[in-house]
Amino acid sequence: MVEENVHALLKKLEKGNCFGEHVALVAATKLRTAEEINRAVLAGVDAVAENRVQEFREKHNHVRGVQHFIGHLQTNKVKYLVGKIALYHSIDRDELADELSRRSLAAQVLSEILVQVNIGNEESKGGYALSDAFPAYKRLKTLPNLRVRGFMAMLPRSDDKQLLGNLTDEMRALFDAAKKTDENITWLSMGMSEDWELCVAHGSNMVRLGTAIFGAH
Ligand SMILES: *Cc1c(COP(=O)(O)O)cnc(C)c1O
Numbered sequence: 778m779v780e781e782n783v784h785a786l787l788k789k790l791e792k793g794n795c796f797g798e799h800v801a802l803v804a805a806t807k808l809r810t811a812e813e814i815n816r817a818v819l820a821g822v823d824a825v826a827e828n829r830v831q832e833f834r835e836k837h838n839h840v841r842g843v844q845h846f847i848g849h850l851q852t853n854k855v856k857y858l859v860g861k862i863a864l865y866h867s868i869d870r871d872e873l874a875d876e877l878s879r880r881s882l883a884a885q886v887l888s889e890i891l892v893q894v895n896i897g898n899e900e901s902k903g904g905y906a907l908s909d910a911f912p913a914y915k916r917l918k919t920l921p922n923l924r925v926r927g928f929m930a931m932l933p934r935s936d937d938k939q940l941l942g943n944l945t946d947e948m949r950a951l952f953d954a955a956k957k958t959d960e961n962i963t964w965l966s967m968g969m970s971e972d973w974e975l976c977v978a979h980g981s982n983m984v985r986l987g988t989a990i991f992g993a994h
Pocket of ligand 1: 805807828848968969970971985986
C-alpha cells in the first residue's frame with residue numbers, strides 16, 4: 778500500500794540523519810502510473826523523480842507535486858526538461874551541464890542541479906570520479922543559469938557494510954567541503970530502497986526510493 782509505505786518511511790525519517798538534519802523523501806517513479814505517483818504525493822513525499830525523459834513527458838502533466846529528474850540524461854533531450862524540473866540529480870559530465878546552462882539561459886530559467894559522483898568507480902554508472910568531483914563542482918558553479926545545490930551518488934551493490942560506510946563518509950566529506958563556503962549547498966542525495974538506512978546513518982539528507990514506496994515491479 779503506497780500510503781502506508783510513505784507514512785512508515787516518513788515516521789522513520791522523522792528524527793533526521795546522523796546529524797539531525799531533515800531528510801527529504803523523493804519517490805523514484807520509473808514505470809509507475811500517474812495515479813500511483815499521485816498517491817505518494819498526497820501521502821507526503823517531498824518530490825517525485827523520473828529516470829527517463831520519455832516517461833517524464835508522458836506523465837508530467839498528470840502528476841502533482843514537485844518533480845525532480847534522476848536518470849542518465851542525453852544532451853539532445855535536455856530541451857524537453859528545461860523549466861519543468863525543480864532539481865536535476867544526475868548532472869554527470871561537463872557536456873551535459875553546458876547544454877543545460879545554455880538552454881536555461883535561453884529560456885530565462887534557473888536550473889538547480891546536483892553533481893553526480895561515481896563513488897564506487899563503476900563502469901556501468903555515470904558521474905565524476907571522486908577525485909574530480911570538487912573541481913567539477915567549482916566549474917559547474919560558474920555556468921550561467923545553473924545553481925549547484927549539492928551532490929548525488931549511487932552506492933555499488935555490496936553486503937560489505939564497512940565498504941559502503943566508507944564510501945558514504947567520503948561523499949559526506951565532499952559535501953561538507955563544498956558547503957563550508959557555499960550557502961547554496963544543501964542536498965546530499967544518496968540512498969535507494971536497499972541502502973537508504975545506511976546512507977542516512979552516514980549523513981545523506983535526501984533519499985530516492987522506488988520499491989520501498991511502490992513495492993516491487
Ligand atoms: C530506480 C532508482 C532509484 C530507486 O530505486 P529503488 O531500489 O527502487 O528504491 C533511485 N535512484 C535512481 C537513480 C534510480 O534509477
